[in-house]
Amino acid sequence: xTRSALINLVLFAMLPVTALIALALDEPFIITLATKAAILAxxxxxxxxxxxxxxxVSLGHAAFFGLGGYAMGILAHHAQTFTPLxxxxxxxxxxxxxxxxWLTAVIAGALAALLIGALSLRTSGVYFxxxxxxxxxxxxxxxxxxxxxxxxxxxxxxxxxGFPGLNTLDPIQFFAIAFVILAAVLFxxxxxASSPFGLALAAARQxxxxxxxxxxxxxxxRLLAFVISGAITALAGALFADLNRFxxxxxxxxxxxxxxxxxxILGGVGRxxxxxxxxxxxxxxxxxxxxxxxxxxxxxxxxxxxxxLFARGGMIGALAGREVAHx
Amino acid sequence: MxxxxxxxxxxxxxxxxxxxxxxxxxxxxxxxxxxxxGPNGAGKSTLIKQIAGGLAPDAGRIHFAGQDITTLPTxxxxxxxxxxxxxxxxxxxxxxxxxxxxxxxxxxxxxxxRFFKPVMGDAELRATAMAALERVGLAxxxxxxxAELSHGQRRLLEVAVALTLQPRAFLMDEPMAGLGASGSKxxxxxxDGLRSEAPxxxxxxxxxxxxxxxxxxxxxxxxxxxxxxxxxxxxxxPEVREAYLGEEDAA
Numbered sequence: 383x384t385r386s387a388l389i390n391l392v393l394f395a396m397l398p399v400t401a402l403i404a405l406a407l408d409e410p411f412i413i414t415l416a417t418k419a420a421i422l423a424x425x426x427x428x429x430x431x432x433x434x435x436x437x438x439v440s441l442g443h444a445a446f447f448g449l450g451g452y453a454m455g456i457l458a459h460h461a462q463t464f465t466p467l468x469x470x471x472x473x474x475x476x477x478x479x480x481x482x483x484w485l486t487a488v489i490a491g492a493l494a495a496l497l498i499g500a501l502s503l504r505t506s507g508v509y510f511x512x513x514x515x516x517x518x519x520x521x522x523x524x525x526x527x528x529x530x531x532x533x534x535x536x537x538x539x540x541x542x543x544g545f546p547g548l549n550t551l552d553p554i555q556f557f558a559i560a561f562v563i564l565a566a567v568l569f570x571x572x573x574x575a576s577s578p579f580g581l582a583l584a585a586a587r588q589x590x591x592x593x594x595x596x597x598x599x600x601x602x603x604r605l606l607a608f609v610i611s612g613a614i615t616a617l618a619g620a621l622f623a624d625l626n627r628f629x630x631x632x633x634x635x636x637x638x639x640x641x642x643x644x645x646x647i648l649g650g651v652g653r654x655x656x657x658x659x660x661x662x663x664x665x666x667x668x669x670x671x672x673x674x675x676x677x678x679x680x681x682x683x684x685x686x687x688x689x690x691l692f693a694r695g696g697m698i699g700a701l702a703g704r705e706v707a708h709x
Numbered sequence: 710m711x712x713x714x715x716x717x718x719x720x721x722x723x724x725x726x727x728x729x730x731x732x733x734x735x736x737x738x739x740x741x742x743x744x745x746x747g748p749n750g751a752g753k754s755t756l757i758k759q760i761a762g763g764l765a766p767d768a769g770r771i772h773f774a775g776q777d778i779t780t781l782p783t784x785x786x787x788x789x790x791x792x793x794x795x796x797x798x799x800x801x802x803x804x805x806x807x808x809x810x811x812x813x814x815x816x817x818x819x820x821x822x823r824f825f826k827p828v829m830g831d832a833e834l835r836a837t838a839m840a841a842l843e844r845v846g847l848a849x850x851x852x853x854x855x856a857e858l859s860h861g862q863r864r865l866l867e868v869a870v871a872l873t874l875q876p877r878a879f880l881m882d883e884p885m886a887g888l889g890a891s892g893s894k895x896x897x898x899x900x901d902g903l904r905s906e907a908p909x910x911x912x913x914x915x916x917x918x919x920x921x922x923x924x925x926x927x928x929x930x931x932x933x934x935x936x937x938x939x940x941x942x943x944x945x946x947p948e949v950r951e952a953y954l955g956e957e958d959a960a
Contacts (some may be wrong), residue, residue: 385806466944511940517732550945573825573827574825575828576829577823577825577828578815578820578821578828578834579821579822579824579827580824581811581815581828581829582812582815582821583813584801584803585801585812588801588802588803588804589799589800589801589802590811591763591799592801592809592814592870593800593816594762594763594782594783594787595787595793595870596787596813596817597762597784597785597787597788597816597817597874598784598810598815598816598821599782603821
């Protein structure tokens with residue numbers, strides 16, 4: 383087993399082991415922290431497909447994260463108030479079923495990414511960063527000013543949504559749901575990276591001219607990557623809202639986009655397990671340093687600076703060494 | 710007379726007052742090597758860019774394999790069968806040599822919209838890629854990172870990627886640059902055989918290679934084709950001697 387494979391295995395096992403130890407010690411709060419890390423890692427895995435594989439520096443991924451959150455919030459809100467979402471031309475009712483909510487979140491995220499991506503991907507570099515940021519902020523201010531779903535105050539959901547056969551209010555069972563989804567998405571993202579699509583997408587990051595010369599369109603490759611990325615991040619958003627039983631415009635704000643990017647950069651851009659390492663570290667720091675000082679972000683900033691300056695491959699890069707060209 | 714595969718008709722492109730391409734017409738026939746020569750700044754690369762895509766001409770048409778490709782984007786031209794190599798190597802530098810070649814094979818097969826099959830485990834793609842690498846003599850470097858190749862080797866890899874595309878015509882922009890004497894000789898021999906697979910429009914500074922290989926030569930000066938003909942005709946042409954070869958003789 384290579385060193386990086388071993389690191390990946392440790393990272394993968396870290397969350398469930400933590401959760402199980404916490405279960406044995408009867409520490410439900412720790413289980414919730416592990417759940418939060420798994421969900422944020424999922425959002426990072428989504429962003430990493432655009433950022434790491436495609437080289438698309440999106441500062442608007444909070445839009446997808448928040449859309450997923452609101453997909454959950456709006457559906458559950460209508461279910462708990464027994465009001466239909468719409469009556470004409472056909473009746474749509476709210477729901478408390480997680481699978482339906484996830485599907486809605488994924489579709490909403492994919493569609494939003496298709497629209498935002500189709501426009502933003504016509505630009506590149508700093509313009510792409512600014513335009514994704516602008517789209518994200520548009521949604522943020524829209525959510526603030528739309529009173530039907532709580533506006534600035536957000537939406538509270540009283541009881542966590544249900545999953546057939548499981549008690550989602552039990553922390554360890556909800557953790558299991560989040561972790562299984564994370565594992566499935568990691569598997570999909572890994573296959574994607576080594577597929578013909580992944581090869582072409584990463585080539586378009588390195589040299590778009592080369593990709594055009596072999597008859598492939600970088601724009602289309604990037605757009606699809608952006609859509610997949612947005613859909614995954616939206617799914618994470620739905621789970622995050624369910625974890626907190628609350629959704630608010632904060633989820634759509636550009637701070638959230640920055641946070642998701644921090645997970646990816648801390649862990650290692652383009653590394654499959656990078657976001658898992660980054661999100662876990664983030665939660666750990668937030669928990670430990672946050673207890674010491676309200677200004678713990680200073681230390682986070684310092685760490686980020688160190689990683690960017692001295693460990694370009696993130697934590698995984700520092701531990702595993704430079705990625706060997708593999709075939 | 711055989712029908713030309715590539716037919717460029719009265720192509721013009723100006724950058725401000727500079728006429729980079731001035732009413733250029735030329736053809737590429739099946740089975741031939743058509744060399745494009747000219748002093749630095751004559752507009753050879755600008756012309757290649759307009760043929761391969763990426764730079765729209767101001768006027769004129771480009772026909773390829775019976776199709777008007779003047780307004781097609783670069784990827785569509787590649788799919789139509791134009792295999793291009795760049796003057797300055799344009800490769801995915803983080804990839805291995807083999808990965809670059811496999812990328813070409815993926816493009817040729819048009820199977821990029823597959824998301825679950827590991828691409829490097831595809832025996833057919835690997836075989837296509839390895840065959841191309843063997844032909845240019847890079848098979849031993851298959852697992853080398855492209856950034857670690859010498860400039861000459863990168864040129865060869867460009868040729869190999871173009872081979873994986875199985876194009877109907879090659880556009881080669883100075884493939885000999887940086888190869889050194891023996892490498893240049895080897896590639897000359899290879900291109901000599903390649904013309905029977907697909908004709909080559911060759912931009913080259915290495916005059917020994919050009920005169921050894923070309924069935925026809927066009928001379929480009931200040932964006933204009935001042936002469937087209939066989940090697941003997943071009944050598945004998947007084948205008949060419951004055952504009953171009955004369956400078957070389959003096960040097």
